[in-house]
Amino acid sequence: MALLPVEEAQARLLSTATPIARVETLPLALAKNRILAETLTAHLTQPPFDASAMDGYALRAEDAASVGAELKVIGVSAAGHGFDGTLNAGECVRIFTGAPVPAGADCILLQEDAEKLDDGARIRTAFSVSKGRHIRPMGQDFRISDALLPAGARLDYTRLMLAAATNNATVNVYKKPLVAVLATGDELVLPGTTPGPSQIIASNSFALHALCDDLGADVLDLGLVADQHDAIKAAVRRAELAGADVLVTTGGASVGDHDLVQSALTAAGMVLDFWKIAMRPGKPLMVGRLGGMHVLGLPGNPVSSMVCSLLFLEPLLCHLAHQPLPKRRVNVKINAPLPANDQRQDYLRARLESQQDGSFLATPFGKQDSSMMNVLANADALLIRPPFAPELTPGEDCTALLLRV
Numbered sequence: 001m002a003l004l005p006v007e008e009a010q011a012r013l014l015s016t017a018t019p020i021a022r023v024e025t026l027p028l029a030l031a032k033n034r035i036l037a038e039t040l041t042a043h044l045t046q047p048p049f050d051a052s053a054m055d056g057y058a059l060r061a062e063d064a065a066s067v068g069a070e071l072k073v074i075g076v077s078a079a080g081h082g083f084d085g086t087l088n089a090g091e092c093v094r095i096f097t098g099a100p101v102p103a104g105a106d107c108i109l110l111q112e113d114a115e116k117l118d119d120g121a122r123i124r125t126a127f128s129v130s131k132g133r134h135i136r137p138m139g140q141d142f143r144i145s146d147a148l149l150p151a152g153a154r155l156d157y158t159r160l161m162l163a164a165a166t167n168n169a170t171v172n173v174y175k176k177p178l179v180a181v182l183a184t185g186d187e188l189v190l191p192g193t194t195p196g197p198s199q200i201i202a203s204n205s206f207a208l209h210a211l212c213d214d215l216g217a218d219v220l221d222l223g224l225v226a227d228q229h230d231a232i233k234a235a236v237r238r239a240e241l242a243g244a245d246v247l248v249t250t251g252g253a254s255v256g257d258h259d260l261v262q263s264a265l266t267a268a269g270m271v272l273d274f275w276k277i278a279m280r281p282g283k284p285l286m287v288g289r290l291g292g293m294h295v296l297g298l299p300g301n302p303v304s305s306m307v308c309s310l311l312f313l314e315p316l317l318c319h320l321a322h323q324p325l326p327k328r329r330v331n332v333k334i335n336a337p338l339p340a341n342d343q344r345q346d347y348l349r350a351r352l353e354s355q356q357d358g359s360f361l362a363t364p365f366g367k368q369d370s371s372m373m374n375v376l377a378n379a380d381a382l383l384i385r386p387p388f389a390p391e392l393t394p395g396e397d398c399t400a401l402l403l404r405v
């Protein structure tokens, strides 16, 4: 099978994906960063009445046209406790921020601009006020039945505030995609155990879990499974029964005698779409469908599994979850010579340094082995070297993908 170019493989994967249509109703407190499945409509008008924007006195502008007017204070309007009466010529009402403007008043005089007389029974104006001054008109923010946010909007903190203010105690949002994660390999043991001879600590699933969570997906951890056909098939069955939208496997994707994932998946009913991509690391990536479930068979090498996740799992999950792609692509200047590339698109781990002019200077790590998690965790970006890219000298431009956004 020829190696598939990265962009072609990405397009093929996305062409088979449909955004999730399942909807759930959630209380606002549980809806952070979820995606609205319908228009958010105002259930009331805000402000619900003409409200004072300042602490001071509500009055008729014509009564305070000239400085030095004297007005009788006939009551108080506070937030939560409005004044019930009507204000007439020569009268004012003591008012506080957020309180309803009494009937008859058409402006607010700041308390700093009023002199209290007779122990507060009357005031003298020290400033003239115009009609409407310091009044927030009823409905200036939104009116009942207004459409305020479209379906597809992400409920970040500003939108949750709006949803609450519009008296939507619950919201209808798309369900999260469910990703089943299966780590394969006889050599794997969990962190916290003492590895035996030939054993290593399993790390890929932890990264996958975190990445899926960041992308708004739920994770079903299928644990560690030995390189055995029946064990892999049984785990795949669990993913199907759970209704997973995506099954991600790591390890066993290559061509060794113990690389059984593809044959176990095929035996379980997977239809392979493509296998082996023209990229480094991550060449053995395999992609298929098992019923309604997308299957991504990631290589076992930890760095390969993460590079494949950023390039394939991330766009797939964003598409399924109605989310925009994180903005990872940046232009950088390289700080070291890069040799000409072969036919595999390279993703070089590099450190970035911000320059005074806002640009990035990129220093690739000397060793790029796809097993080196220490390098990945201390890198900031992946420098993209297209197939057959010519050599680059320091100071030349290169495209990079930020590892953290």
Ligand SMILES: Nc1nc2c(c(=O)[nH]1)N[C@H]1C(S)=C(S)[C@@H](COP(=O)(O)OP(=O)(O)OC[C@H]3O[C@@H](n4cnc5c(N)ncnc54)[C@H](O)[C@@H]3O)O[C@H]1N2
Binding pocket: 183, 184, 185, 187, 188, 200, 201, 202, 203, 204, 205, 250, 251, 252, 253, 254, 255, 256, 259, 281, 282, 283, 284, 298, 299, 300, 301, 302, 304, 370, 371
């Ligand atoms: N003859 C060939 N050999 C290999 C080829 C090839 O084309 N021909 N491709 C190489 C490339 S490239 C890669 S990448 C690896 C990927 O192989 P597998 O997907 O089969 O991965 P494994 O052999 O199972 O594991 C590779 C490596 O990663 C470690 N590993 C596996 N799972 C985990 C995990 N969950 N956490 C941490 N580390 C893990 C595993 O112990 C191995 O060291 O194949 C090359 N070989």
Ligand code: MOO
Binding pocket: 279, 280, 281, 282, 283, 284, 299, 301, 304, 370
């Ligand atoms: O493609 Mo492998 O991922 O080079 O190590």
